[in-house]
Amino acid sequence: MLIQRAVLLDGTPADIRVGARIVDVADRLVPRPGEDVYDAAGGTVLPGLHDHHLHIRAAAAAMTSVHVGPEVVRNLDDLRRLLTGAPVGADGWIRAVGYHDAGAGELDRGVLDAAGPPVPVRVQHRSGVLWAVNSAGLQRLGLPGHPDGRLRSADISWSAALPRTEPDLAQFSNRLSGYGVTGLTDATPDLGAADAAVMAEARRRGDLRQGVHLLAPGKRILHDDGLDLDELTRWVGDRHAENVPVALHCVTAAQLIVALAALRSAGRHPADRIEHAATVPDDAVAELAAAGVTVVTQPNFVAERGDQYLVDVPAAQHHELWRVATLTRAGVPVALSTDAPFGDADPWAAMRAAVHRRTPGGAVLGPRERISAQAALTMFLGTAQAPLSPRRVCPDAPADLCVLSEPPATVLGELDAGLVAATVLAGELVLDRG
Structure with missing residues (x-):
């Protein structure tokens, strides 16, 4: 693929030919017969962000979890409304994330028993280090006698009992x-x-x-x-x-x-x-x-x-x-x-x-x-x-690139994901916003 009419972050105009790695970077490159051409139209090309x-898997799971952060949970009634209306996942659990004590106070099994439906519920603190689990959930985990249902994320002795469903x-x-x-x-x-x-x-x-x-x-x-x-x-x-x-x-x-x-x-x-x-x-x-x-x-x-x-x-x-x-x-x-x-x-x-x-x-x-x-x-x-x-956009570098719709001065002035026009991974266009 050939990316034409790009601008590098330092302001240098460039055409960029890519395969699995960057093949060539020059002021002007002529398309080869049958070569795909992407017109950057004066936009900025960067190495892809890292x-x-x-x-990864927690972030993917969070996309289908109910969010109970302080912006939506200001009291126990808010928490009860969100948990009661939450769908039960294929694994039989309601999974909620992003909780902070400023919402409805410190969570434990008793609070969740009162606030949620009688199905297994687990709520992750927004710090990521702690889960609160209700009585139905503790029963499912084989921990019916747990004193408070507050379980550390890093403790695999309980998390190993969760169903292994990939997000x-x-x-x-x-x-x-x-x-x-x-x-x-x-x-x-x-x-x-x-x-x-x-x-x-x-x-x-x-x-x-x-x-x-x-x-x-x-x-x-x-x-x-x-x-x-x-x-x-x-x-x-x-x-x-x-x-x-x-x-x-x-x-x-x-x-x-x-x-x-x-x-x-x-x-x-x-x-x-x-x-x-x-x-x-x-x-x-x-x-x-x-x-x-x-x-x-x-x-x-x-x-x-x-x-x-x-x-x-x-x-x-x-x-x-x-x-x-x-x-x-x-x-x-x-x-x-x-x-x-x-x-x-x-x-x-x-x-x-x-x-x-x-x-x-x-x-x-x-x-x-x-x-x-x-x-x-x-x-x-x-x-x-x-x-x-x-990393730099230069020959033999990996062809993992971020193409933005605006020149460098605008990119740096706005730092906005809305400017991402295309993403290239190993020379393949995986995102093209036209």
């Missing part, structure tokens, strides 16, 4: 193609060979078009009530001994401090990562930089949850939330991601959040953490193995 941290990966993959996303890093913990096989089969069938990299077995979620520096140091050392980099999930200051101490004691792998770094105290910035560890963060949560942060987080700590500019100024390698389904899967919305830092109500949260549009876009252009090395 989402550096999301959860519609094709629907989610098509959504990502609409954003110009061509690569994914799945940060779900405890993924094994069987999960990798499922992903590989989905890609073989064409249901999952994007390239996929799994962080497991080096992903570890830290919890404040279970922080054990000695044990974590041993675990990090064991992974490094196997030449496996670690990815430590840190959303609180305590988790970050313990993670950095473990990395300092165990030594580092060049591909070690801190996931989220939702809260970075001022006195941890220099240590993060010294650790040489990559931070993969999600400033989209400022745009999605910022008003709640203004209520829940002391004002003196607002500047510590979802930092980007401070980290990059200190020399910390930073890449961006969406954390879908816990964040919106649109990477362009995440870029805008990094640039503007506006909450849903219009307040600016952490103005000193704002970065340029070009920097935000670049943080989605790395690869799974090298998130800080932005």
Whole structure:
């Protein structure tokens, strides 16, 4: 295929010939006999975006789950209305996602028994670390005597009892193609060979078009009530001994401090990562930089949850939330991601959040953490193995491309997924909005 009349991000006009990889890039290329031609009409062509941290199957499942976030659940009556009207899935469960305690308070089996229908119901907290399950659900899981029905996501002792139904990966993959996303890093913990096989089969069938990299077995979620520096140091050392980099999930200051101490004691792998770094105290910035560890963060949560942060987080700590500019100024390698389904899967919305830092109500949260549009876009252009090395549109590079309908100045000014006109994966046009 030949892409004509394109403009690269640096403003260079270019025609681009692609096969499985980029064959040629020049000011003008003549179509070959029988060659498909795509007219970019002066629009921008980028390397396809890479989402550096999301959860593929959970995001696909969320597309058919009932959403019970604080924007729709403001009290117990709202929760009761949504659960009562929710369809029961083919697995016999009502699955709800995105809940926050600001809606109807802390959920447990008793609250769900009163609020929902008498069928198995499970509701995921928007943090992703906890599920609340009603009595019918606990009975189905073989846990009828569980005291409160609050179950941690990472505890496979209960989740293994759930029916193994695969979500519609094709629907989610098509959504990502609409954003110009061509690569994914799945940060779900405890993924094994069987999960990798499922992903590989989905890609073989064409249901999952994007390239996929799994962080497991080096992903570890830290919890404040279970922080054990000695044990974590041993675990990090064991992974490094196997030449496996670690990815430590840190959303609180305590988790970050313990993670950095473990990395300092165990030594580092060049591909070690801190996931989220939702809260970075001022006195941890220099240590993060010294650790040489990559931070993969999600400033989209400022745009999605910022008003709640203004209520829940002391004002003196607002500047510590979802930092980007401070980290990059200190020399910390930073890449961006969406954390879908816990964040919106649109990477362009995440870029805008990094640039503007506006909450849903219009307040600016952490103005000193704002970065340029070009920097935000670049943080989605790395690869799974090298998130800080932005790819280029050049010969012999993978032919995974995002074609936008406008020139670079407009793209950077708007950072809007609506500008994505086409997505190319391995030289094949998988999205064409005409």
